[in-house]
Structure formats: structure tokens, C-alpha cells
Amino acid sequence: MVMEIDVAQQLKEGVGSSRSYQISDFTGEEQGRFPVQGQVELLRIDRGILVRGTLETKIRAMCSRCLSPFDHPLRLRLEEEFLPVVDVLSGVSLPVAEGTGAFTIDENHVLDLSEAVRQYVLLAAPMKPLCRKDCSGLCPSCGRNLNQGPCGCLAGSPDPRWSQLEGLVGTGGLLRRERKGNS
Numbered sequence: 001m002v003m004e005i006d007v008a009q010q011l012k013e014g015v016g017s018s019r020s021y022q023i024s025d026f027t028g029e030e031q032g033r034f035p036v037q038g039q040v041e042l043l044r045i046d047r048g049i050l051v052r053g054t055l056e057t058k059i060r061a062m063c064s065r066c067l068s069p070f071d072h073p074l075r076l077r078l079e080e081e082f083l084p085v086v087d088v089l090s091g092v093s094l095p096v097a098e099g100t101g102a103f104t105i106d107e108n109h110v111l112d113l114s115e116a117v118r119q120y121v122l123l124a125a126p127m128k129p130l131c132r133k134d135c136s137g138l139c140p141s142c143g144r145n146l147n148q149g150p151c152g153c154l155a156g157s158p159d160p161r162w163s164q165l166e167g168l169v170g171t172g173g174l175l176r177r178e179r180k181g182n183s
């Protein structure tokens with residue numbers, strides 16, 4: 001079942017009628033399309049249809065520690081009202097209050113979950129994603145991704161090879177200045 005559900009029949013039923021649907025579709029994210037799967041329950045309420053359910057999907061994320069891109073799983077707990085823009089029996093347009101934040105069921109009585117899913121994905125996306133709980137991150141000295149193995153830097157102290165190099169550079173600078181002075 002894709003994220004567009006024809007609810008014409010259910011809108012004709014009385015308040016309290018409920019149906020469940022297995023969703024198996026894809027997100028339309030620019031960074032990549034990911035499967036969206038789960039079960040939703042549609043409950044006929046006075047004003048329209050209340051959708052409740054849990055959907056699983058993924059987003060492309062960048063680890064906040066090691067900066068590697070990875071697919072971050074998300075669980076979306078959906079609970080949203082969808083209000084019809086047209087009365088299913090009379091075909092008369094219904095005023096949908098602007099600014100209520102409610103989603104709509106279009107004039108063909110199709111309830112489309114994809115915009116709701118898009119918004120829930122944005123809300124569920126972690127601020128500081130981790131590629132895994134024990135991500136080792138990057139070495140502060142050499143920048144190596146420590147998940148791929150140790151880098152040889154001594155933790156907390158600068159690499160001794162670098163301090164030797166610094167000494168050489170210092171001497172070279174001094175020599176150059178002396179030569180300049182002599183000429």
C-alpha cells in the first residue's frame with residue numbers, strides 16, 4: 001500500500017469506523033529515497049479522519065563524531081487529523097480552516113500521508129547523529145577516523161615527529177635571516 005489512501009468509502013461511514021493499512025512506500029527525499037513501512041489505523045472522526053500508526057524509515061545523515069555519512073533509521077509515531085476539502089456525499093466544498101495545521105483529504109477523497117511523513121522525518125531527525133553508539137570519532141591530532149583503527153598518535157601529547165620537524169624549521173628560518181644580514 002502506498003501513502004495515498006482512497007478514503008471515499010470510509011468517509012461515508014459513521015464516526016468510529018476504523019480501518020488499518022499496511023504502508024510500503026518510499027520517501028521523496030532529495031538525498032535519496034528510503035523505504036517507508038509500517039501500519040496505520042484510520043479512524044473516522046466527526047471532522048474527518050484521524051490517522052495513527054508507526055512507520056519505519058531512514059534518512060541520510062552525517063555522524064557528528066567521525067563525520068562519515070550513514071543511513072540513520074527513524075521511527076515515526078504518526079497521529080494526525082486529515083480533513084476533507086469536499087463533502088463526500090454532496091460534493092460541496094468544505095472550508096478548511098487555515099493555520100490549524102491539519103492535513104487535508106483532496107477533492108478525489110485521497111488521503112496522502114507523504115507530506116505528514118516528510119514533516120515527521122524532519123522532527124525525528126537527531127541533532128547530533130552517531131553512526132554507532134560507540135563511535136570512536138576522529139583523532140584530534142591527525143584527523144584519522146579511529147573507527148578504522150588506531151592512528152599511532154599518543155593520546156593527549158603531540159606526535160614527537162612533529163616537534164622534531166618544528167625544530168628544523170626554526171633553525172632554517174634563523175639561518176636564512178643571518179645570511180640576509182651578511183649580504
Ligand SMILES: [Zn+2]
Nearest residue numbers: 063066131135
Ligand atoms: Zn561516527
Ligand SMILES: [Zn+2]
Nearest residue numbers: 139142151153
Ligand atoms: Zn592521530
